[in-house]
Amino acid sequence: MHKKLFIPGPTEVAPEVLAKMATPMIGHRSKDASNLQREITEKLRKLMYTANPILLSTTSGSGLMEGSLKSLTSKRAVVFSVGAFGDRWFKMAEANGIPADKHSAELGKPTTPEIVDQYLSTGKYDVFTITHNETSTGIMHNLEPFADLKKKYPDVYWLVDAVSSLGGVKIDVDKLGIDVCITSTQKALALPPGMAIASVTMRALEHAKTVKNRGLYLDLVDIYSYIEKKDHQYSSTPSLSHMFALNFQLDRILAEGLENRFNRHFEMAEYTRAWAKKHFALFPEEKFASQTLTTITNTKNISIADLNSGLGKLNMQISNGYGDLKEKTFRIAHMGELTMDDIKEVTSAIEKILQL
Numbered sequence: 001m002h003k004k005l006f007i008p009g010p011t012e013v014a015p016e017v018l019a020k021m022a023t024p025m026i027g028h029r030s031k032d033a034s035n036l037q038r039e040i041t042e043k044l045r046k047l048m049y050t051a052n053p054i055l056l057s058t059t060s061g062s063g064l065m066e067g068s069l070k071s072l073t074s075k076r077a078v079v080f081s082v083g084a085f086g087d088r089w090f091k092m093a094e095a096n097g098i099p100a101d102k103h104s105a106e107l108g109k110p111t112t113p114e115i116v117d118q119y120l121s122t123g124k125y126d127v128f129t130i131t132h133n134e135t136s137t138g139i140m141h142n143l144e145p146f147a148d149l150k151k152k153y154p155d156v157y158w159l160v161d162a163v164s165s166l167g168g169v170k171i172d173v174d175k176l177g178i179d180v181c182i183t184s185t186q187k188a189l190a191l192p193p194g195m196a197i198a199s200v201t202m203r204a205l206e207h208a209k210t211v212k213n214r215g216l217y218l219d220l221v222d223i224y225s226y227i228e229k230k231d232h233q234y235s236s237t238p239s240l241s242h243m244f245a246l247n248f249q250l251d252r253i254l255a256e257g258l259e260n261r262f263n264r265h266f267e268m269a270e271y272t273r274a275w276a277k278k279h280f281a282l283f284p285e286e287k288f289a290s291q292t293l294t295t296i297t298n299t300k301n302i303s304i305a306d307l308n309s310g311l312g313k314l315n316m317q318i319s320n321g322y323g324d325l326k327e328k329t330f331r332i333a334h335m336g337e338l339t340m341d342d343i344k345e346v347t348s349a350i351e352k353i354l355q356l
């Protein structure tokens, strides 16, 4: 029996979307492959509110996080971390020998525009990264204050990890002026894992051309050159299966209506937060609580493993805490295909199992 996933990725995939993964292959140098990429680009531009080029990479989201950091940093990058996924960005910098600094907020607290300003005002950096939605602590940032701040620093490039939020929350990429906005297929977009998606500004691509040692497979300039010069193709063979499913899923997302989709996520988040506060406590500062998942403090010291095996018997699964927060918190994701009925089902099942 399939367990319904309330974990922050991979998320539930609609059966008709899964079926598209089984579409017969086409040549990756064919006109059909170019058309597929072009259609996906047009639909993603709507979802991301952007006219920027769209890059796909046959990696998970981390691929384009690493690729963008490496392609764009010529002076020094500063990573603003609010948890495990911000830390990952810094590890990528270190592993690639990219000069970088990391600022960490206290867990459960957001990155503030003031701290970003302090770092950028030194003039040492040409790249800064923000985790839009930190999947470990359940913090989601309002991106507007960073967008305002960035106007003061026209030579700095802004990378946003929107892996666990894009598709569930409005991110107005062009209005915000995000240089690289990155997501994965397996979270709020509700597809199987295996592809990364990013929008990239032309000015970032121009800047990247001046950066040395960008690697090859994840070099944003190289990926873009095949889109531009080879009629929307790839230097290597992409996961066409994901592209078939993505193209179809984007139709479903646009048919739902973006506002409807974002509202559905907002309502699920509000419900889950109210439930969490009634029976446990919210881990993140409430003003910054995520719209796609809720990280709950384990105030009753329950065994999350036992809870999950109880839920497993009912064909459901939630998530324990991430990294250092493994036992201290647990997480309920409310993104992608899930609806209010699903959230009511899982929370009332938890109440029964724990006799709350």
Ligand SMILES: *Cc1c(COP(=O)(O)O)cnc(C)c1O
Pocket (backbone or CB within 6 Å): 008, 009, 060, 061, 062, 063, 085, 131, 133, 134, 135, 161, 162, 163, 164, 184, 185
């Ligand atoms: C899941 C996640 C990642 C990593 O994405 P992968 O697709 O697993 O590489 C990065 N950042 C955040 C915020 C995530 O939730």
